[in-house]
Amino acid sequence: MRHHHKSTVLAAAAIAALSLGLTACGGGDAAAGAKDDGSVGASKSAQATTDTVAGAGGADQTTAKNGSGSTGGSTAGSTTGGSGTKGSTTGSGTGSSGGGTGSTKARACAAGDVKVTAAKADEVPTEHIVLTATNTSGSACTLLEYPLIAFGPIQTAKDIPAVAKSKPAAPIVLKPGAPAYANVRVALGGAHEDNKVVKEFNVNLFAAEGPAEGSVVVKAPAGGLAVDEAAAKTGYWTYELRNGADEF
Known part of the structure; x- marks a missing residue:
């Protein structure tokens, strides 16, 4: 057990x-x-x-x-x-x-591209003339700067200075038949011993690099112009004359 x-x-x-x-x-x-x-x-x-x-x-x-x-x-x-x-x-x-x-x-206008005429301003005695340049060519051209004016033989004439305030903002481009204008002062105070009577004068144009070849012969208004080269000034070419800018 x-x-x-x-x-x-x-x-x-x-x-x-x-x-x-x-x-x-x-x-x-x-x-x-x-x-x-x-x-x-x-x-x-x-x-x-x-x-x-x-x-x-x-x-x-x-x-x-x-x-x-x-x-x-x-x-x-x-x-x-x-x-x-x-x-x-x-x-x-x-x-x-x-x-x-x-x-x-547009190419620069040459002497053969434009016809230039002169008209007396509405004043007595005459101190200013207005030049009108009309494009007589068949294409547009640029009228550069201002008219180079010779009130006498080109070789000996005094250069007429331009008035800076009359310069436009952009170059003046003329279509065929279109005009441009420049105001020109030819004398101060009317006729005196320093004036010379001008029956015609020469206007030269600018090219891109300076004065262009050739010039335009412009006939003076009827009776001729009493010009004082010492007092003469020219405005720039513009599409239209502007009060103030072209007054001098």
Whole structure:
């Protein structure tokens, strides 16, 4: 009986130990399973986070692409604007060219391109005359600066100075048949011993580099002109005489 009880006790102890071992193994497996589940969960969570970040990055990329698209749109707009600007420039160029034909590109008028006449101003005694230059050529030309007047032989005549305030803002371009004017003071106070009577005189024109070749012979108004070269002055060529600027 005592031997049998001891065997029973040993058997019970062995079973308990085995149960503990199995429990421990089961606990370890469960823990491992839990750990694995946690790792998978963490991986899934990390993957989800990565996907979210990737998604955000994708959104950023999409935004960047959209931004790039916007930039592209802007660039296209700029190109269109540039084209518009180019169009404007072209338009401006055309206008400029039209004005250029009139301002910067029309050749300088030569002596053979214009007819110059002189008329006395409405005053007594006569101190001023008005010169009128009419383009008699078949194309536009630029009347540069002012008339170079010689009240006597060209080689010895005194140069008649120009009045700066009468200078126009832009060159005077004459279309065929169009006139330009210059006010000229020929004397002060009427006839006296310093005056000389002039029946005709010479008007030279400017070229781009200076006085042009040749001159226009201008007939003095009826009765001739009493000219005092010391007092004489000329205005610039203008489209029309302007009160103030052309009064001297």
